[in-house]
Amino acid sequence: MIIEGIVLRGREFEPVEGRVVVEDGEIAAVEEASVDGTAIVCPAFVNAHTHIGDSIAKEAGEGLSLSELVAPPDGLKHRLLRAADREELVAAMARSLSYMEQSGTGAFVEFREGGVDGVEAIRAALEGPDLESVVLGRETVEAMERADGFGASGANDADFVAERRATREAGKLFGIHAGEVDSSDINQALDLDPDFLVHMVHAEELHMDRVADSEIPVVVCPRSNCTTGVGQPPVEALTTRTTVALGTDNVFLNSPSMFREMALTAQLYDLSAREILRMATVNGAEIAGIDGGLVEAGQPARLCVLDGDSDNLCGVHDPVRAVVRRAGTADVERVVLAG
Incomplete structure (x- = not known):
């Protein structure tokens, strides 16, 4: 070719x-x-943070707080996922994956709810597209063992010490949400020595210094943060300390379009186009541990x-x-x- x-x-x-x-x-x-x-x-593009299962509930939950939308175990997202049958869930995910491929995404990192069943569902949805996937199971160690690693919700939800230990022993990827609503869970997340952090909206200088010292990369999701009204991460400061990548987060909040994510990032931050394109491509690949x-x-x-x-x-x-x-x-x- x-x-x-x-x-x-x-x-x-x-x-x-x-x-x-x-x-x-x-x-x-x-x-x-x-x-x-x-x-x-x-x-x-490499979409470094997705929740594709949310494809069953696009634009649901207007006016709800972030906690009401996504907090486990009974946020709106989790209730809708439990209520959906497997065929519906797989079909909706396959449609989102097809859109991602059409819009230029070649690989993605998925935080997959639903334990083992959730991991198996997205594997089924991936039978059509040729996207490179890094699927991080959630909720149980068994889900991690069936997936490419573990995607933790946040250190205020659980301590995740056992899950981190098991993931490390398995030689797999461990990512965790941190600092999305406030800064209270960031130090706890950093104590786990994760392979990467997601969001860091409320990162303070001491947190960013710890990130730099530990060389822990960060995935930011500006459109999602705008949609939920939690604020914006200090992306310029983070880029001077570590590798930063872009993700589109929950499909039910925003389309998984990296074009839209890059465009908003360019408007919000004083970053060069080249830096933003790296955040949307090679930086995400490096965080995910894949080539490309x-x-x-x-x-x-x-x-x-x-x-x-x-x-x-x-x-x-x-x-x-x-x-x-x-x-x-x-x-x-x-x-x-x-x-």
């Missing part, structure tokens, strides 16, 4: 005219050359190819800024996934 156009190459997303050569699901070469194509070729997120030889062929001649993108002078601030799902010409 050969894809021609403006290629956003490497970690700096250097725009080069040329072609990407794909062989056996891997990028074999990125070649500079004069080409006729107008496509913009960038890495497929870059267009360079030796990487998996997970690519988002945009129509540079679309009515929206025609005339763009800076393709990196265009991907981050302007592009949308309608501009996606094709998505190439290594699977």
Whole structure:
């Protein structure tokens, strides 16, 4: 497979005219050359924090607090998940996964409610799309053992010491929500030495210093935080201390569109387009422990190819800024996934 156009190459997303050569699901070469194509070729996005099970309840719960919406065990989300039958749940997740693929996402990290049954349900939903998935089970150690790791709700909900120990012994990924509503659970979460933290809306200097000292990466979800009204994480400060990635969080709060997540991040924070694109691609891949997120030889062929001649993108002078601030799902010409 050969894809021609403006290629956003490497970690700096250097725009080069040329072609990407794909062989056996891997990028074999990125070649500079004069080409006729107008496509913009960038890495497929890595959505570093999702709750895909919420697909059964999009836009439910208007006016409820965050605790009323998602707090285990009886938040609205958990009640709706318990009430849904498996066929309904799998079908709704499959639709969201299909949308994610259509909108340029190549991989995602899922916090999967429902114990073992929840893990098996999303595995069933993944039988269609070629997305790379990192599924973190919740609620039980057995769910972690059947998944790719454990995704903890928050240190105020439980101490998670046993789950952290079991996950470490299994050599799997451990992530935990922290600092979403207030700062009271951040130190407890850090004490668990997680592989990554999610949200950190209310992180203070002492917490960010601990993050830097421990080299613990953070996934932020600005649109979700806006929707629930909890505030915004100190993203600029976090990026000076650790690796930061973007996630779209609960599907019932927001669409799992990384284009929308990047655009809002660009409006809220004084960050370069390149930094934000890294947050949406390679940073998430590194946190998840998977390859990808870059267009360079030796990487998996997970690519988002945009129509540079679309009515929206025609005339763009800076393709990196265009991907981050302007592009949308309608501009996606094709998505190439290594699977």
